[in-house]
Amino acid sequence: MKIAVLVGSNRKESFNKKLALFMQKRYQATAEFEILPIEQLPMYNQDDELTPPEIVTDIKQKVAQSDGVLFVTPEYNHSIPAFLKNAIDWFSRVDKVMVNKPVMIIGSSPGVLGTVRAQMHLRQILNSPGISALTLPGNEVFIGAVHEKLDESGNLVHVPTIQFIDTVMDNYINWIKKQSL
Numbered sequence: 453m454k455i456a457v458l459v460g461s462n463r464k465e466s467f468n469k470k471l472a473l474f475m476q477k478r479y480q481a482t483a484e485f486e487i488l489p490i491e492q493l494p495m496y497n498q499d500d501e502l503t504p505p506e507i508v509t510d511i512k513q514k515v516a517q518s519d520g521v522l523f524v525t526p527e528y529n530h531s532i533p534a535f536l537k538n539a540i541d542w543f544s545r546v547d548k549v550m551v552n553k554p555v556m557i558i559g560s561s562p563g564v565l566g567t568v569r570a571q572m573h574l575r576q577i578l579n580s581p582g583i584s585a586l587t588l589p590g591n592e593v594f595i596g597a598v599h600e601k602l603d604e605s606g607n608l609v610h611v612p613t614i615q616f617i618d619t620v621m622d623n624y625i626n627w628i629k630k631q632s633l
């Protein structure tokens with residue numbers, strides 16, 4: 453099974469990137485998780501959508517060929533970071549690569565709310581006609597105080613959080629399998 457991973461932070465020491473790397477390693481026996489370099493996408497421009505740069509075509513192809521998409525996002529000003537929205541805008545046009553794609557969402561922040569507001573926005577965006585993704589129902593992962601839950605090497609070490617993500621990942625993979633029956 454192939455899962456395309458979209459991380460909503462482009463900073464080197466990103467907690468969310470560390471979380472994505474942790475998940476990629478922890479669940480490697482379950483699926484192949486590929487973190488896509490969406491920070492390299494140019495700003496979406498409708499004039500270019502029929503003749504997009506190669507990086508756009510490459511990333512869209514990987515999303516199209518994936519069995520599911522995992523979003524790992526911070527919250528910026530009560531929403532998702534702009535370059536994550538930019539990737540979604542590219543995905544929503546011409547070959548609409550997110551349509552019916554099974555999605556899992558997870559997010560972390562040093563604050564207490566753990567990206568609640570960003571994830572609410574993301575779910576709304578993913579329900580737009582050009583995206584029409586399927587988001588895993590009944591499972592939400594908000595990791596607050598994330599800086600206290602990673603060790604110096606960036607590994608998630610907070611056991612209750614790990615156990616919760618294990619459960620949600622299990623639910624996600626089983627749900628994807630049911631979608632393809």
Ligand SMILES: Cc1cc2nc3c(=O)[nH]c(=O)nc-3n(C[C@H](O)[C@H](O)[C@H](O)COP(=O)(O)O)c2cc1C
Pocket residue numbers: 461462463465466467468469526527528529530531560561562563565566567
């Ligand atoms: C432009 C900007 C806006 C932010 N807005 C929010 C916010 O609305 N809510 C929140 O909980 N944290 C907010 N933060 C703090 C982020 O949660 C924090 O910087 C986090 O570490 C970013 O994720 P990352 O470590 O994966 O890069 C904001 C940070 C930046 C740089």
